[in-house]
Amino acid sequence: MNYGVILAGGVGSRFWPFSRELEPKQFLQVAGKGSLLQSTIIRMKEVMPAQNIYIITNQAYLTELLKQVKHFSLPEKNIILEPEGKNTAPAIALCARLIQQRDKDAVLIVLPSDHYIKDIKKFCFALQQAVICAKKGFLVTLGITPKNPSTGYGYIKVSLQPSAFSRQLNSYKVEKFLEKPSLIKAKKYFKDKRFFWNSGMFIWKASVFMDEVKLYLPQLYRQIMLIKDTGDIIKVWHKISPMSVDYGIMEHSGKIVLVPAGFDWTDLGSWDALNEVLTKDAKGNIVQADSIDLDSRGICIFSRGNRLISTIGLKDLIIADTPDALLICDRSRAQEVKKVVDQLKLSKRKEHFVHLTEKRQWGHYTVLKQAGGFKIKIIEIEPKKSLSLQRHKKRAEHWVVVSGTARVTSPSGVRLVESNQSVYIPRNAKHRLENPKNSPLKIVEVQTGSYLEEDDIERFKG
Amino acid sequence: MNYGVILAGGVGSRFWPFSRELEPKQFLQVAGKGSLLQSTIIRMKEVMPAQNIYIITNQAYLTELLKQVKHFSLPEKNIILEPEGKNTAPAIALCARLIQQRDKDAVLIVLPSDHYIKDIKKFCFALQQAVICAKKGFLVTLGITPKNPSTGYGYIKVSLQPSAFSRQLNSYKVEKFLEKPSLIKAKKYFKDKRFFWNSGMFIWKASVFMDEVKLYLPQLYRQIMLIKDTGDIIKVWHKISPMSVDYGIMEHSGKIVLVPAGFDWTDLGSWDALNEVLTKDAKGNIVQADSIDLDSRGICIFSRGNRLISTIGLKDLIIADTPDALLICDRSRAQEVKKVVDQLKLSKRKEHFVHLTEKRQWGHYTVLKQAGGFKIKIIEIEPKKSLSLQRHKKRAEHWVVVSGTARVTSPSGVRLVESNQSVYIPRNAKHRLENPKNSPLKIVEVQTGSYLEEDDIERFKG
Numbered sequence: 001m002n003y004g005v006i007l008a009g010g011v012g013s014r015f016w017p018f019s020r021e022l023e024p025k026q027f028l029q030v031a032g033k034g035s036l037l038q039s040t041i042i043r044m045k046e047v048m049p050a051q052n053i054y055i056i057t058n059q060a061y062l063t064e065l066l067k068q069v070k071h072f073s074l075p076e077k078n079i080i081l082e083p084e085g086k087n088t089a090p091a092i093a094l095c096a097r098l099i100q101q102r103d104k105d106a107v108l109i110v111l112p113s114d115h116y117i118k119d120i121k122k123f124c125f126a127l128q129q130a131v132i133c134a135k136k137g138f139l140v141t142l143g144i145t146p147k148n149p150s151t152g153y154g155y156i157k158v159s160l161q162p163s164a165f166s167r168q169l170n171s172y173k174v175e176k177f178l179e180k181p182s183l184i185k186a187k188k189y190f191k192d193k194r195f196f197w198n199s200g201m202f203i204w205k206a207s208v209f210m211d212e213v214k215l216y217l218p219q220l221y222r223q224i225m226l227i228k229d230t231g232d233i234i235k236v237w238h239k240i241s242p243m244s245v246d247y248g249i250m251e252h253s254g255k256i257v258l259v260p261a262g263f264d265w266t267d268l269g270s271w272d273a274l275n276e277v278l279t280k281d282a283k284g285n286i287v288q289a290d291s292i293d294l295d296s297r298g299i300c301i302f303s304r305g306n307r308l309i310s311t312i313g314l315k316d317l318i319i320a321d322t323p324d325a326l327l328i329c330d331r332s333r334a335q336e337v338k339k340v341v342d343q344l345k346l347s348k349r350k351e352h353f354v355h356l357t358e359k360r361q362w363g364h365y366t367v368l369k370q371a372g373g374f375k376i377k378i379i380e381i382e383p384k385k386s387l388s389l390q391r392h393k394k395r396a397e398h399w400v401v402v403s404g405t406a407r408v409t410s411p412s413g414v415r416l417v418e419s420n421q422s423v424y425i426p427r428n429a430k431h432r433l434e435n436p437k438n439s440p441l442k443i444v445e446v447q448t449g450s451y452l453e454e455d456d457i458e459r460f461k462g
Numbered sequence: 463m464n465y466g467v468i469l470a471g472g473v474g475s476r477f478w479p480f481s482r483e484l485e486p487k488q489f490l491q492v493a494g495k496g497s498l499l500q501s502t503i504i505r506m507k508e509v510m511p512a513q514n515i516y517i518i519t520n521q522a523y524l525t526e527l528l529k530q531v532k533h534f535s536l537p538e539k540n541i542i543l544e545p546e547g548k549n550t551a552p553a554i555a556l557c558a559r560l561i562q563q564r565d566k567d568a569v570l571i572v573l574p575s576d577h578y579i580k581d582i583k584k585f586c587f588a589l590q591q592a593v594i595c596a597k598k599g600f601l602v603t604l605g606i607t608p609k610n611p612s613t614g615y616g617y618i619k620v621s622l623q624p625s626a627f628s629r630q631l632n633s634y635k636v637e638k639f640l641e642k643p644s645l646i647k648a649k650k651y652f653k654d655k656r657f658f659w660n661s662g663m664f665i666w667k668a669s670v671f672m673d674e675v676k677l678y679l680p681q682l683y684r685q686i687m688l689i690k691d692t693g694d695i696i697k698v699w700h701k702i703s704p705m706s707v708d709y710g711i712m713e714h715s716g717k718i719v720l721v722p723a724g725f726d727w728t729d730l731g732s733w734d735a736l737n738e739v740l741t742k743d744a745k746g747n748i749v750q751a752d753s754i755d756l757d758s759r760g761i762c763i764f765s766r767g768n769r770l771i772s773t774i775g776l777k778d779l780i781i782a783d784t785p786d787a788l789l790i791c792d793r794s795r796a797q798e799v800k801k802v803v804d805q806l807k808l809s810k811r812k813e814h815f816v817h818l819t820e821k822r823q824w825g826h827y828t829v830l831k832q833a834g835g836f837k838i839k840i841i842e843i844e845p846k847k848s849l850s851l852q853r854h855k856k857r858a859e860h861w862v863v864v865s866g867t868a869r870v871t872s873p874s875g876v877r878l879v880e881s882n883q884s885v886y887i888p889r890n891a892k893h894r895l896e897n898p899k900n901s902p903l904k905i906v907e908v909q910t911g912s913y914l915e916e917d918d919i920e921r922f923k924g
C-alpha cells in the first residue's frame with residue numbers, strides 16, 4: 001500500500017510578515033484555494049485514501065492543524081507531533097517507523113507542504129512511475145527540469161546512460177546531490193541535461209529507507225527504533241540530532257533513482273516565488289490588497305491589514321503588509337527576509353513570533369491597542385467553545401458583547417450576557433467566558449491595570 | 463510699520479498620507495521643531511512684534527490654528543478666515559485691505575507657510591533690503607539663486623543692467639515671471655545668471671499692492687473694497703474668482719523688483735523636498751520610523767503609525783505610513799502624490815479627507831475598529847474641556863475610563879466616573895462627557911448599533 005507523509009513542521013520565515021513562528025507558512029493561503037497544507041492534502045488524496053495520509057508537524061501547531069484538516073477526514077492518529085523540529089531525516093524516519101508497524105511493505109510518498117503544482121494529472125502520473133521504482137527497492141526522488149539557472153535550489157546530477165530499467169520507466173540513476181550552486185555553476189548546470197532541480201519529493205519503501213538510515217545514520221536509527229508508538233516520541237526526541245534527509249541519506253546512498261517530474265512545479269520558498277504562480281494584471285503586477293497604483297511594474301502587493309496601499313513608479317518590489325509589520329523588499333532579494341526575522345529574534349521583539357491576531361483552540365483574539373494602563377482586544381469565540389476558568393492578579397477586564405451571547409461565570413454566579421450588554425471582571429475574580437450558542441460570539445475587552453501581559457493568568461480546572 | 467501676512471490656507475496634498483484635507487501640511491511637523499506654520503511664525507517674529515503678524519487660512523482650520531498659535535500671543539483678530547480657498551491674490555488683497563485700515567502706510571511681508579529656511583539671520587537681512595525697496599513703491603519678491611535645473615519651481619528673469627538703485631541695494635528689475643519650465647528650458651535658465659527661482663515671498667506696501675490690484679484685477683478690487691471688517695468677508699467671498707498673485711499681478715506689473723534671497727531655502731512642496739533638509743544616516747537614508755533595513759540607499763521612511771517597517775535592498779523611495787494609508791513612491795515622482803489624492807476624492811473614499819485620529823476643539827479621538835454592528839474609539843479629552851450635550855438615535859455607547867476622571871451627564875444625573883469604571887449610555891439618552899480635572903481624560907468607547915456614523919448626533923445647548 002502507498003502512504004503519504006506530509007512534512008508540515010517548518011516555519012517558512014521567508015514569508016514573514018505573513019508567516020510567524022506560531023503561524024507558519026504551510027497554514028497560510030498564499031496561492032490557490034486553501035492553505036499550502038490543504039493543497040498538499042488535496043494532491044495526496046488523488047493517489048491514496050485519507051486514512052493513508054500522515055502529517056508530521058510541530059506540536060505547537062496542533063490546534064491550527066486540526067482546524068485545517070477537519071474536512072479531510074484524516075484519522076487523528078495520522079497526525080504525528082514533534083516536540084521540536086529536528087529537520088527532515090528524523091521526521092521521515094519517525095513516520096516510516098510508525099507506518100511500518102501498520103504495514104511492513106508500505107511505500108511512502110514524502111511531500112513538503114510548500115509546493116505549488118498546477119497539473120495534478122501529470123503529478124499523479126509521475127508518482128505512479130516513482131512508486132513502481134520504489135517497489136523495486138530504490139529511493140526515488142522527483143527531479144524538476146530546470147526552467148532557469150536558479151541559485152535557489154539544490155541540484156541533482158544523473159547518469160544519462162540508459163539501462164533496461166530506465167528505458168522502461170523514464171528514470172535515471174542519480175550520481176550526485178549538489179547544494180545550492182553559485183550563479184556560474186548554475187548556468188553550467190542549466191545547459192547540461194544531466195542536472196535536475198531537487199524537489200524534495202521522495203518515494204520509497206519504508207523498509208528500504210530504514211535500511212539506509214541504519215547504514216548512514218545509525219545513531220538516529222537506534223533512537224527511532226526505541227519508539228514503539230507515538231507515546232514514546234517525547235522520551236526520545238530531545239536526544240535526536242537535527243539532520244536533513246538530503247545531507248544524511250541522499251548524498252550517500254547508492255540506491256537513488258530520479259524520475260523526471262514532468263509537471264510545472266514551484267517551490268513556494270519565498271515571496272518571490274508567488275510572482276511565478278499568481279495572476280498578474282495588465283501592468284505585470286500582483287495586487288492582493290486595497291491599492292491605488294500609478295505606473296508601477298512587476299510589483300507584488302499582499303495585505304493582511306485593511307490599510308490602503310498606494311504605490312507610485314515602483315519596479316520589481318514585494319510589499320507585504322500586516323497590522324503590526326510591513327515588508328518592502330526588492331524582488332531579487334526575497335531570500336533575505338529570513339535575515340530580518342533573525343534580527344527580530346535577536347532583538348527580542350515579537351513581530352516574528354505572533355500576529356496581533358492570535359489563534360486559540362476556542363477561537364481567536366486581536367490586540368487593537370496597548371498603551372499606558374490599558375489594552376483593547378476583540379475576542380471571537382466559536383460556537384459551543386469555552387475559555388478556561390481563570391483569574392488575573394494585576395488586571396481587571398471590562399467586556400462588551402458586540403455580537404452573539406456570552407455565558408459568563410464570575411463570583412456573582414453564572415449569567416447570560418447578550419449583545420450590547422457589558423460585564424465587569426474585577427482583579428482576582430475567578431471567571432470564565434463561554435459561547436453557549438450555535439453562532440459566533442464577539443466581545444470587546446478593555447483591560448485595565450499596571451501589568452497587562454498574557455502571563456498574568458491562573459487557570460483552574462472545572 | 464511692517465506687517466506679516468502668513469498664507470496658511472492650502473491643503474498640501476503632495477504630503478499625503480500625512481496631510482489630509484482636514485489636517486493640511488502647514489500644521490504638520492515635518493522638519494525642524496514645531497509645525498511648518500509655527501516655524502514660519504518664529505521667523506516672522508524675528509522681524510516684527512506678534513501683534514503685527516496676520517495669518518489667513520480656511521475657516522475649517524480655525525481650531526487647529528488656535529492650538530498651534532496659542533504660545534505666540536498673536537491677537538485673535540489677526541487670524542483671517544476664508545470661507546473657501548480662492549488662491550493667493552484674493553487672500554493677500556483681503557489682508558492688505560484689513561491691515562491698511564489699521565495703518566495706511568503698512569508694509570506687508572507675505573510668506574507662504576511651507577518653507578524651510580535654516581539661516582534666520584540672512585533671512586532677516588534679505589527682508590530688510592526688501593523692505594527698503596518696498597517703501598520706495600516697488601513690489602518686491604525674494605529670488606532664490608537656482609541650485610540645480612529644477613522643473614519644480616517657477617522662474618523669474620531679471621535685468622542685470624545696473625541702476626543707481628540696484629547698485630545700492632543689491633536688487634534687480636524684474637523682466638518676466640515664468641511658469642515651471644521643461645527640463646531643456648530649466649537647464650538653460652540654470653546657466654544664465656538672470657534667472658532666479660520664484661520663492662513666493664513678497665514684500666510691498668499695502669497701498670501699492672492695492673493700486674496694482676485695482677489696475678490688473680479691477681473686479682477683485684471692487685469686491686475686496688466692499689469688505690470693511692472681517693464680518694463682511696462671508697457676504698463677498700463666494701462671488702470672488704480664484705486667482706494666483708503670480709498670474710494676476712506679478713506677470714503684469716511693471717513695478718516689480720527682485721532681491722536675491724542670499725539664504726538657503728527649500729520649498730517643502732512634496733515628500734522629496736525633505737530629502738534635502740533632514741539628516742541622513744550613514745547609508746543616505748532618512749528614517750523616522752520603527753525600522754529594520756538591509757542595504758537600502760536613499761530611502762526616506764516616515765511613520766505616523768506604530769508598525770514595524772522593514773526594508774530590503776530598496777533605492778530612492780519615499781515610504782510614508784499612517785494607520786489607514788501607506789504611500790510607497792519613487793523619489794523622482796513625489797509630485798504625483800497629488801494624483802493619488804485626486805483619485806481618492808473621485809472614488810469618494812475618506813483617506814484623503816481625515817485621519818483615523820480626528821482633532822476636535824475638546825481633544826481628539828481615534829477609530830480603532832469599525833465592523834458589523836460595533837465601533838471602537840479611544841477618546842482623549844483635554845483638561846477642563848467638554849463635549850456637547852448630545853443624543854444618538856441609532857447607537858448605544860459603552861465607556862470605560864482608562865485614565866483620568868470623567869464627569870458624565872446622563873438621564874440618571876451627573877456623576878464622576880473614575881479610571882477602571884464604566885458607564886452605559888443607551889440609545890436616545892441625552893448625555894455629556896466632560897473632563898473636570900487638570901489632567902487628561904482617556905476613555906475607550908464601544909459603540910453598538912445598526913448605524914454608527916458621526917452624523918447620528920443631535921446636539922443640545924446648555
